[in-house]
Amino acid sequence: MSTTTPAATWEASFARRTQQSGGEITAILALAGAKDIITFSGGFPAPETFPVDVLRDLTARLLDTDAAVALQYSPTEGLPGVRDAMAQRLADTEGQRPADDELMITSGGIDAMELLSKSLLDAGDVVAVEAPTYLGAIMAFRGFDADVVGIPMDAEGMDVEAFEQRLAGGLRPKMLYTIPEHQNPTGLTLSYERRQALVEVCRRHHVLILEDVAYRELGFSGERLSSLWALAPDVVVQAGTFSKTFFPGVRLGWAAGPVSVIARMVVAKQNTDQCAGALGQRLMEEYLRGGHLDRQLAQSRVLYERRCGLLLGALEEHMPHGVSWTRPAGGFFSWLTAPEGVDTVALAAKAAAAKVAYVPGTPFHADGAGSNELRLAFSRVAEDTSTRAFAESRRS
Ligand SMILES: Cc1ncc(COP(=O)(O)O)c(C=O)c1O
Numbered sequence: 001m002s003t004t005t006p007a008a009t010w011e012a013s014f015a016r017r018t019q020q021s022g023g024e025i026t027a028i029l030a031l032a033g034a035k036d037i038i039t040f041s042g043g044f045p046a047p048e049t050f051p052v053d054v055l056r057d058l059t060a061r062l063l064d065t066d067a068a069v070a071l072q073y074s075p076t077e078g079l080p081g082v083r084d085a086m087a088q089r090l091a092d093t094e095g096q097r098p099a100d101d102e103l104m105i106t107s108g109g110i111d112a113m114e115l116l117s118k119s120l121l122d123a124g125d126v127v128a129v130e131a132p133t134y135l136g137a138i139m140a141f142r143g144f145d146a147d148v149v150g151i152p153m154d155a156e157g158m159d160v161e162a163f164e165q166r167l168a169g170g171l172r173p174k175m176l177y178t179i180p181e182h183q184n185p186t187g188l189t190l191s192y193e194r195r196q197a198l199v200e201v202c203r204r205h206h207v208l209i210l211e212d213v214a215y216r217e218l219g220f221s222g223e224r225l226s227s228l229w230a231l232a233p234d235v236v237v238q239a240g241t242f243s244k245t246f247f248p249g250v251r252l253g254w255a256a257g258p259v260s261v262i263a264r265m266v267v268a269k270q271n272t273d274q275c276a277g278a279l280g281q282r283l284m285e286e287y288l289r290g291g292h293l294d295r296q297l298a299q300s301r302v303l304y305e306r307r308c309g310l311l312l313g314a315l316e317e318h319m320p321h322g323v324s325w326t327r328p329a330g331g332f333f334s335w336l337t338a339p340e341g342v343d344t345v346a347l348a349a350k351a352a353a354a355k356v357a358y359v360p361g362t363p364f365h366a367d368g369a370g371s372n373e374l375r376l377a378f379s380r381v382a383e384d385t386s387t388r389a390f391a392e393s394r395r396s
Contacts, residue, residue: 310378322338335361
């Protein structure tokens, strides 16, 4: 005889921390395969950038020559050859090579956030973030019962003076999370002067910086300012991902930082997923060593710059007076601010009826602000659809 238990019975058993996290990311991922909707929603890379032919060759070669490693479990900190290739990449791009014990391979960017949170945060610890910031990060920190506090931004990125004032006023964060380049969700980049000021302030107040460089390699001009990690490896953990530059299905990234912190994160990973997948690691290593990443990046930057230009042009043409938006120099996003009183959650339903999706502003703010803001991701919108989407939503 089979009996069924009502779903509500299990909901009552869920941990308290689960009650804070909305289903925003799940809702975004649900649109991943949607064909009939024009989505400015998720920070998805353009499928045109996926290196299918190269991957076909590399996979065949790996299975022929290195299956015993590529299909096996791997060391928690990452395969030695992969860490060597990654350290060399950082030496080339950052002018600084991490020592062996200052670098680990992660299962993507979110994994690095989770591992650092697991290593650092007790319930009630404060994490300072940009306001607005990547909602996956807010969720990761809250998953460890942290108190997430937003620091305002302006055209030069995080307002470091405002952060300093909060510190002077008694704020005691254990960690500061920032996305210095082409930030998610605003597209803004932290100026060089502020980078210097930020590492100096954090050193003085003993605040560990988690620097998320998800879009660092995707500046349209290919140029970049010194990373925070390059400026101050003693107070910065740099977390990177290959999701935006290689392909997200590989679930691979890295963390570079002080020896003691990386060692803790490696221990944390042992009972999270134990190790990043070896097949993906070996593919990434061969992809890097073969010079494919740089070749692809050059093409991806052109593609994203073109898509960004089309979005900005459509906004210019169709947005009513009183609406403003950011003009990113790289990455995937523009951030739109409507006049006070406009409700972007309510508008999202209207947009969905016109088969257009975006993410409303509120989930990107730790304090629930942002109801008149929204994020537009131009990365995955094919060239001919950007303009059409705007024309259609104005008609409805
Ligand atoms: C700023 C930022 N960090 C991290 C991630 C997640 O990276 P991953 O897919 O490697 O977990 C994203 C994805 O949207 C992001 O925008």
